[in-house]
Amino acid sequence: MRLIISDELAKDVYRISGQNVYACYQCGKCSGGCPVISEMDYLPNQVIHMIQIGDETALKANAIWLCASCFTCTIRCPRGVDLAKVMEALRLIILRKGINRIDLRKLKNLHEYPQIALIAASRKYTG
Amino acid sequence: MRNMKLLYFPGCSLKNFAQSYEKSAIAVAKELGIELVELNRWNCCGVVYGLASDSFAHYVGAFRDLIRAQQQVNETGNEYLVALCSMCYQVLSSLNYRLSIDREALDRLNRFMDDEEDYLGTIQVEHFLKILADLVGFDKIKTKVKRDLSELKIAPYYGCMLVRPKEIAIDDPEDPTIMEKLIEAVGAEPVSYPFRTECCGSYNVVVNKDVIKERTKKILGPLIKKNVDAVITVCPLCKFNLEQGLKLARDELGQSNIKILYFTELLALAIGLDDTIDKEALESLKVKIKEKNDS
Structure with a gap:
């Protein structure tokens, strides 16, 4: 696949989140502190890099759905990039197209989960 | 500190699977001279704070809760709205913070909620732990x-x-x-x-x-x-x-x-x-x- 460097994805992210991913100089501190990287296919700093060069693989990374907005990266970023907001923007780019991450009707054993988990999941995984 | 009343936001969990959280908090507060007054007609805070700056739909629930709090502060004589659930705390306080620095967001939400009184931004959202540390000691x-x-x-x-x-x-x-x-x-x-x-x-x-x-x-x-x-x-x-x-x-x-x-x-x-x-x-x-x- 040929990759054409583009700032379209970065502009979309900026429009939704107000975050400028070009401020990131790839120090990796976000990935160093992220509590769920063991489950991620691409690390948070790699996702940011993809946005910087316009690589839409960022939208396919499971990292954006594993991120639960714990804000550890947000408070540590030396360049002031609010990564939690960037991740939310990537999720919203997908969800706003009407593509949901989960089908709420197919969730099993709903009674096992507290409302707090179900509502949070429905807000983060569906549009 | 003399006896005081504080407006209190329970949220869904404390009325369901986390009842011991509410019960113990209310009882402990009473021992410490605080009456936790439950917010009238509260609704779900939304659980997760909307992080998009271009959308306001996620804030409506929490915004209504802040209006409800504003309507009830005359019962407590102070502007506090106390949360126990930390997710409720984060949503309510994050929204309140944004409204304090983003006048446009406040105006837009007030216009949207046209059947309610305007929220003035004066409610102080606080967590019970912080109340214990700062107000009680x-x-x-x-x-x-x-x-x-x-x-x-x-x-x-x-x-x-x-x-x-x-x-x-x-x-x-x-x-x-x-x-x-x-x-x-x-x-x-x-x-x-x-x-x-x-x-x-x-x-x-x-x-x-x-x-x-x-x-x-x-x-x-x-x-x-x-x-x-x-x-x-x-x-x-x-x-x-x-x-x-x-x-x-x-x-x-x-x-x-x-x-x-x-x-x-x-x-x-x-x-x-x-x-x-x-x-x-x-x-x-x-x-x-x-x-x-x-x-």
Whole structure:
């Protein structure tokens, strides 16, 4: 696949989140502190890099759905990039197209989960 | 501090699976001279704070709660709205913070809610833990302790929502101490460990239990090795996930009797408000505590 460097994805992210991913100089501190990287296919700093060069693989990374907005990266970023907001923007780019991450009707054993988990999941995984 | 009333936002969990959190908090508050007055006609806060700057739909629920609070402050004589659930705290305080610096957001939401009175931005959202530290004071809490808890090793688990992001944090986001001070105030031993401010996995529990299992192993692993008696938490979802994770990782973590408690239950235990505490946790911890002689 040929990759054409583009700032379209970065502009979309900026429009939704107000975050400028070009401020990131790839120090990796976000990935160093992220509590769920063991489950991620691409690390948070790699996702940011993809946005910087316009690589839409960022939208396919499971990292954006594993991120639960714990804000550890947000408070540590030396360049002031609010990564939690960037991740939310990537999720919203997908969800706003009407593509949901989960089908709420197919969730099993709903009674096992507290409302707090179900509502949070429905807000983060569906549009 | 004289007796005072504080407006209180329960949220869904405290009326359902986290009832011991509410019961113990209300009872402890009463002992400390605070009446928690439940907010009239409260609705779901939204659980997760909307992080998009170009959308306001996610804020409507929490915004209505702030209006409800504004309508009821005459009952308490102050502007506080106190939350216990840390997710409720984060949503309400994050929105309140944004409205304080983003006039356009405030105007837009007020216009949208045209059947309600305008929100003026004057409500002060606070967490009960912060109220205990700042308004009550740990010294006063010490005077209410009726039991000797010195045999109890307690680990504070902050999770995310009370300490991050910075704008709404009730303590230092990297190195909070407020719960350690609380544990010391009731005479128990606070245990230090590395992962007290790390995420429990949150709503990932609905779609990916492995996340919860791995998180729990990391967070509770060192505590089980140290024979910690209980972890105190501020968040119903953290408690749910850690308890789920303990079951899922039973083989890896080994046999453990560690209990996950709300911080208010620890206070209730120290003060002697036993009927407000989860029964199983109470039975487990009671064998290690002694009544104090008031002589």
